Amino acid sequence: MSDAERLVASDPTKTRASFRDLEETESQTGGGWHDITVQDVLDKLAVDPKTGLAAEEAEKRIAFYGKNSLEAEKKTPIYVIFLLQHLNLIIALLMGASLAAIALQEFLEGFAIMGIVTLNNIIATIQEKNASDALDALQKMSSPQCVVLREGRKIMIPSDQLVPGDIVVLATGDVVPADIRLVHSADFKVNEMILTGESEDVLKKFDANVSKSDKLTPDNMVFSSTCVATGNATGVVVETGMSTRVGSIAALLKGSKLTADGKKKNCLRRFMDKYQPKMTPLQHSLHRLGVIMGSVVIGVCVIVFIVGMIRGNKDPKNPDRPIWLNMVMVAVSLAVSAVPEGLPMVVTICLSTGTAEMAQKHVLVRKLAAVESLGASSIICTDKTGTLTEGKMTAVKMWGDSIEYDITGSGFDPTGDIIFDGQSQAATNAQVRATLLSAVLCSNTTLEKETTEDGRVVWTPMGNSSEAPLVVAAAKAGIWRNQVASVFSRVAEVPFSSSRKMMITVNEVPFGSTFEGVHIPLDTRFVANVKGAPNYILDNCIQYVRQDGSIGVLRESDRRSIFSAVDNLSSQALRVLAVAIRPLSQLPYPDSEEDIDKKFDALRKPLIFVGLVASIDPPREGVKGAIQRARDASIRTVMITGDYHKTAVAIAKDIDLLPVGADADMEAVDCAVLRPNGTYLMDHDLDEITSRCSVFARAKPEDKIEIVKSLQRQGYVSAMTGDGVNDAPALKEADIGIAMGIAGTAVAKGASDMILTDDNFCSIVTAVEKGRDIYANIQRFVCFLLSTNFGEITMIFVAIAVGMPKPLEPLQILLLNIFADGMAAVALSFEKGDGSVMSERPRPREQQIIHGRLWIIVLVNAALIASGGLIVFTAGLFWNFDSIMLNDIALEANGALGISRSQTMTFVYLTNMELFRAYTARSFSNSVFKNTFTNKYMQWAAVGSVILTLSVTNIPVVYDKVFGFAKIEWYQWVFSIGIALLMVSMSEVMKAIFRCNDRKMTERQVIQDNFNSAMLELRNLRAHLQRVEEKVDVVVETGLHPYVSAPDSETSASSNSSNSSFASPITTKKTAV
Known part of the structure; x- marks a missing residue:
């Protein structure tokens, strides 16, 4: 009997056909509730979004579906750990000799050998006993309480009492308690780093059409254990417990109860799979x-x-x-x-x-045999965000009036400066200061200072992670949001939306203010501050701010210069936002106006372009040197990330993971290539790709496992680093799993063999x-x-x-x-x-x-x-x-x-x-x-x-x-x-x-190494010449004049995609195999 049929039997008021529809939806979509309309989802789950489930119905469903929690796995008993030590063949030989001596009444020899064996096993048991349970760590991540709609009333219940069909209310700061299809949303963003490994907040919208989306997570759904960054939403629960995405990861960790040929494992086989870890070299x-x-x-x-x-x-x-x-x-x-x-x-x-x-070198070993196994590693597979990078979006560039500025410092620490030609611009450049002031006034994020128990000062952005780099950059110039917000009082806000591609705030201007040196009209009472996608903002600009604060007419050549700067910054994997202002002598709409769209239409033009701010998740300090040390030791470093191809390649080049002269087309790949039709390539085709690629972009958790398996088939001893839930299955699959101790989630630590207590990639090479x-x-x-x-x-x-x-x-x-x-x-x-x-x-x-x-x-x-x-x-x-x-x-x-x-x-x-x-x-x-x-x-x-x-x-x-x-x-x-x-x-x-x-x-050996190096360079050169020849053939076949170049699709895409201020401006470039 299927799950759907059992639910029919538990509630005779429902027809069998309706539940077969539910079963069909589950089987055909594979839990893909994003593929059907909101109304179809509500109909399938038999729930009214205005009233929610009745208490009696909720009880029936929890009896059928079970609690919204992950299946717990019993910890390995200490006596089992002790007995497993005897599986060592040398130990078995010693025990045999001991028993033989005792049987022959040579008690001194027999008990002496047995004593030595027992002492060894006790030492090993004590070392193994401290291993934590990955599924327990996953379970601790569940939200304890959530707000649901039951019988028309909002009530708070334990999250493990949620059932499919519950209407859940989500607000800023909430942890999503289950997999939920959105029914309504308003400027709703979710941080999915725990699942995808990416630090950027993701905009979610209930009416998104994602049937053809290639994103890691559909825009109209939120998933268990992710966090609400901003906005609010209501949604209907579609999956709970082990059926959620986190539950699927837990199932991967737990392991199958079937053998490779589909037969059920016997008791001994299940015992060995459960308690006996994989053998190290x-x-x-x-x-x-x-x-x-x-x-x-x-x-x-x-x-x-x-x-x-x-x-x-x-x-x-x-x-x-x-x-x-x-x-x-x-x-x-x-x-x-x-x-x-x-x-x-x-x-x-x-x-x-x-x-x-x-441990003294910041590497905590959870499993004893992992010590030598790490020394045997021939390849390190690492996540990007939070591992090779800091996991903190940081503003690194500014642009205005044809000048590009460098922003020093890293992370959320406001220590740094804005530099051009070796000179600080933070205090004197009107265009720079106006850009930062306007960006801060058009933000809802603040920067909070905390002092830890050990005396360290920690700066934490409170609010939207996309605004954090702007607020930090402004603080480096002495512009603190809390201070300027009290001077320039906000009177209106038009929040960012996917259709508007920008955010606008209206702030009062103190009498006589020049807005950080910008020559605004004397009768200015308000300033509309705008930030967002460069294309959308520039369409509404007719003027621009010069370095000295004067305002000039924005000509077509100026627009081309700005777009060129946007493309240049985007090609460096930087996320570009444009900032503009509009001085107002009075509000362009009635005081009683409440319609956001009408306010937007009244405020969005004409604008004065002020500048660009470009941000990146910066590489960790010392990572470049660590990768080089690994390379010197003939150890490959491979980056497996959920980020886009272009972003991943730019980061890889920045840290020398792709060294100077490396061919990104050959050594970097979009993971969609690994599964072109939804199923993975044959082993030999997959192995061909993994043997040459050092960067894998847009990776899903399953991709990481397949990549690790492929590398192991080729004879590599793999070390996998990671910090998120999405890394846990690969950490278990790899020969040695390494979790981040500070930024790492509890589940990643629980699935690992080692933990980096300082989150420093350099510690891996030392280890x-x-x-x-x-x-x-x-x-x-x-x-x-x-x-x-x-x-x-x-x-x-x-x-x-x-x-x-x-x-x-x-x-x-x-x-x-x-x-x-x-x-x-x-x-x-x-x-x-x-x-x-x-x-x-x-x-x-x-x-x-x-x-x-x-x-x-x-x-x-x-x-x-x-x-x-x-x-x-x-x-x-x-x-x-x-x-x-x-x-x-x-x-x-x-x-x-x-x-x-x-x-x-x-x-x-x-x-x-x-x-x-x-x-x-x-x-x-x-x-x-x-x-x-x-x-x-x-x-x-x-x-x-x-x-x-x-x-x-x-x-x-x-x-x-x-x-x-x-x-x-x-x-x-x-x-x-x-x-x-x-x-x-x-x-x-x-x-x-x-x-x-x-x-x-x-x-x-020196002669052989030189020969091999020369042959590799020749192969790369031949491959490069073949690609050049193919491109020339395309130009010839299309009949283009040799002096007329075809539009660069990726650059154009980069410019167009930069319209989104909250999504990466980089489009994915798929590599054909």
């Missing part, structure tokens, strides 16, 4: 490493067990133990030696300390460098630990295979791996980077943590460790026995003691070998003598290793009863340490060979 590498180690352990253990059973090996320390049990314990020894017990804990410690350091340093450290200690464990298992395997006693007992191996190796590995995790990581390319997505040369380093060092260990162990056996074979030693009276002495020598060798090798492991190529003592943690690890070795081999009871060691002679100490130094020296020889090869590789 590091997790993939460690998982693969665990598979390799598990396979090696199982294979070696089986071989050793079979060989031991055939030989009938017995343990002189436990002569009564059955052979099979003895070989099982040998297998456990092999398992313990093969698995790096300290690895999970050292990785966790390394990532945890990395998060602490990142990338730190992430790369952390990953390099992880590689160092993983190589260090793996070579140790492979060396140990090789040593034990060879000894058992040839019939020797096992060189180390399980508890001795555990002591070595956890403490001796573990301390050195932890010290390696604190190794400081030298900055060289930012000159390297990002590692490939599929690259494993151990690859190529690193495997050579691991295997060579493992061979050296095993060789030295066998030499020392064999020497120890010969010092105590005439034979090294286990069956011969088992017949000796002091067999157990001799083996203990040999194992002690082997342990001393290994602890010193790992101590010396820890210093060489600090670099894969540099000599051990370069910056030897710069890591203070390494010195503490060395001291700890020495103390450990001396303690467990000399303290009574501990060395013999607990660990099974025995006293050895001084020359045996010297021999063991000497062999360790010899093996480490051989490791240094290997690094010297690497350094020599690296120099040759660097020379070849």
Whole structure:
């Protein structure tokens, strides 16, 4: 039964046909209530706009539709987080070895391993527990109260009680409680930044025809969680709860309950989807490493067990133990030696300390594994508004009397000046001051000063965001709206409308005032102040203000000059407003006149043109440098924005996202191209576009997800930044989601892996460098630990295979791996980077943590460790026995003691070998003598290793009863340490060979890079020549004379669209694919 049919059953007074109409509307329009007339919407929802719903009807509908709230998702229980840590394959291997030891009543070894595993999982659980829930954040955004019309009366109800069909009253400052189709509106503007990411207020009108609109949000609808900026409206609720646009985003975050082939997921699959996060590159590498180690352990253990059973090996320390049990314990020894017990804990410690350091650099890490994942990022996908830009419209240019002025300062801070030719014009230029005064008098926005708790001064515009840059610019010239409004009292206002394209206020002029130096008539009692679209205002102008305040006749050449200035400013992605005045000796309409349109007709001409003011959402400080640093590190930066194509390109060029010489036609695209027929292109076509484009304009939330998926298909490790609700799904989809901490919405933070606490794009690049340093450290200690464990298992395997006693007992191996190796590995995790990581390319997505040369380093060092260990162990056996074979030693009276002495020598060798090798492991190529003592943690690890070795081999009871060691002679100490130094020296020889090869590789790489760069430039040049040839062909085919140029459509469109003072003057330029 469909939703519509269930509603029929709940209310028998309604006919089934009427609700099938409702269902058909929902299915055909996909919630597109903007496509039908207001009356059709009201009829479908069965509501009278004058009376609203009856209380009984509202109850029935809420019973059917449910509350107007988002579906809550339960937080992951802490025990689930703890259990999920055990899915790590290395952890599973350790737990298997632990349980095997306990089953064989080797409780000390078993519980020691289990304790280490549990401690690691507790640390990881604590780190993960602080993650917030994205759906909870979305739910908090709902408006708690709203005004509705019920049974002909306006009442206030909780917004979660709204139902489709409710008539809602909206006013300035309200948060829209649901998706609403407007029934009536008056100068109604909504800030949709939370949905679209754009800071500009959007004009909404109930009678808009938007069936063919390509805007992100229809003009005749408002959406849940957006904010009313100005005006008032009434509307009918068409979607509530999870059916709203915010609800759709929440659904994307929550995930589907169906598999890719449409089948329902089973309980286990849903549990894993819900609780198990996507694996990062590091997790993939460690998982693969665990598979390799598990396979090696199982294979070696089986071989050793079979060989031991055939030989009938017995343990002189436990002569009564059955052979099979003895070989099982040998297998456990092999398992313990093969698995790096300290690895999970050292990785966790390394990532945890990395998060602490990142927090000091304004990057708050919500998910531990995201630290190294950011270091692997090869592309950063970022929103424009509020991320690359400040999210604050700022006036940056003025124009008047053929002169262009620069306005300094940024944001809403009134600190700045108006400059021309290096000289301030704020106090002396009559034309400049008159422009700002008139603009302020024709505004309803004020600038408020606040002091935060930490003493910072914050300036906030109260009112229309389009007027904010005008008010701030005027304040820079010392013209404060509150002050001038009290001097020039307002007597009338004609508000802006989409048809008028301008706003007019009439203000009284104090006797004798010259209106900031403008030569107005002496009998002037009022001044009409006008601001709006340049085209519309200039059509009504017959004069203009000169720099000195005199008034001249506006000739046709002057008009062309003004329009040229408008086009020039618009091409820089600036939003241009024109300002004009009309001095009045008396009001041109009766005092009793209330008709706004008649007032407008009486006031709009003849006007005196005063000047132009151009505004932009400025780039954040330092963004240009951050993008260049990312480029130097071979990291692409991609801007995905809801803004128009031309605006996006201009911003991209301003911040060098599109560097000098870049082809905007090739590297910037309108997202409509990605979905030409309402459906997305095939993967290979989409990948072709995303592989070359750095700017994506007019993006919808779904576009961001598709772009991220496309980049991931190409092998990129994607980092996505954002601050609005519209960014949340892409933040979840990306390999690493980064939210803005100050301007970011709660939902963006909840969906992210990291949060920038200072909203500074530069912090991302700093975090990338730190992430790369952390990953390099992880590689160092993983190589260090793996070579140790492979060396140990090789040593034990060879000894058992040839019939020797096992060189180390399980508890001795555990002591070595956890403490001796573990301390050195932890010290390696604190190794400081030298900055060289930012000159390297990002590692490939599929690259494993151990690859190529690193495997050579691991295997060579493992061979050296095993060789030295066998030499020392064999020497120890010969010092105590005439034979090294286990069956011969088992017949000796002091067999157990001799083996203990040999194992002690082997342990001393290994602890010193790992101590010396820890210093060489600090670099894969540099000599051990370069910056030897710069890591203070390494010195503490060395001291700890020495103390450990001396303690467990000399303290009574501990060395013999607990660990099974025995006293050895001084020359045996010297021999063991000497062999360790010899093996480490051989490791240094290997690094010297690497350094020599690296120099040759660097020379070849430089040549290759230069060649690739040249080929890229040639391809771009060929593409450019092809486009030029196509344009020439068009000119030839149209038959245009070579000296007669065709009208520039985009420039003309720019001029025409500049008629709107509250909409971007830039038209979208679609790129054909």
